[in-house]
Amino acid sequence: MKRSTWSPYLVLCLFLVTVTALAADTEPQLLRRSHASETTEAERDYFVYLPAGYDKDGSQQWPVMLFLHGDGERGDAKEDLDWVLVHGPLYEAWIQKRDLPFIIVAPQLPLYGREKTVDYIRDRQPGDIPQRLAEGVPHRPEEFPTPEPMQGAVPDSEIPFGSEGPPNGWFRLEGDLLLILDTVLDSFQADRNRVYLTGISYGGFGTWFLASRHPDRFAAISSVVAWGHPDLAPPLAKRQTPVWVFAGGRDPAVPVRYFYPGLNTLEELGHPEVRFTIHEDMSHDTWRRVYAGNDLYDWLLSHELGSSD
Secondary structure, eight states, X not given: OOOOOOOHHHHHHHHHHHHHHHHHHTXXXXXXXXXXXXXXXXXXXXXXXXXTTTXXXXXXXXXXXXXXXXXXXXXXXXXXXXXXXXXXXXIIXXXXXXXXXXXXXXXXXXXXXXGGTOHHHXXXXXXXXXXXXXXXXOOOOOOOOOOSOOOOOOOOOOOSSOTTOSTTSGGGGHHHHHHHHHHHHHHSOEEEEEEEEEEETHHHHHHHHHHHHOGGGOSEEEEESOOOOGGGHHXXXXXXXXXXXXXXXXXXXXXXXXXXXXXXXXHHTTOSOEEEEEETTOOTTHHHHHHHSSHHHHHHHTOOOOTTO
């Protein structure tokens, strides 16, 4: 019998090459994609995060999370796009290297001139954008100071904004957001029955607005530090879109008292799944705790659209 000429060293090398190739296929990816904005009439970019293991099985369909950032992360969606990495699930997945099993879609809201009037946008510096490290992860930023005492809140129906939310918000990009979402669903291994929508502050208001206008698109939604106007409740209640809302008990920017009218309207309309969590000890950056945990992601993944949707 002819003996094999394969040496143990060669076998080991081939094994290591194979393992390395397989590992490379499972690494997460952060992609930039472009689209022609219907709103700004200019080309704008957005992020698409692909989770670890995305390339391993071409038949697997992945849940999709559309994330809408807050006011401070606006930009031109070109050189400014990295500001979208500062907070939320994309920060957790890409910067903190959390293994979140979602395709995360993260567009950027235009400045609309707010860089001239809002200090925290005008004074921001590129060095404030977190960077993904080759080894390890950066330290998490300190939480906002909370000088306001914990004292609960009385509901207030005198809501400062209409159903679209604060001015120059995500409602102005409704067409763009749907176009981006449809493009991702068509271009990637996406599970159309598990599409989720979440956002913080300005993005939370955008979450309420977009979900109310298109409740058939989302298996579940979560708004963080942003209330929903009562006028947005009927479509969500009719569709029974699962809703989980978060507020900061010490939040001076988006006070808790304005959350109750919309949530109570949902329940009055017979909505069976409305969650409201107040982090009494937190300020406007309640999103740090929400997205750093696991509860929200697990809750989202527990919902999907029915086969008839």
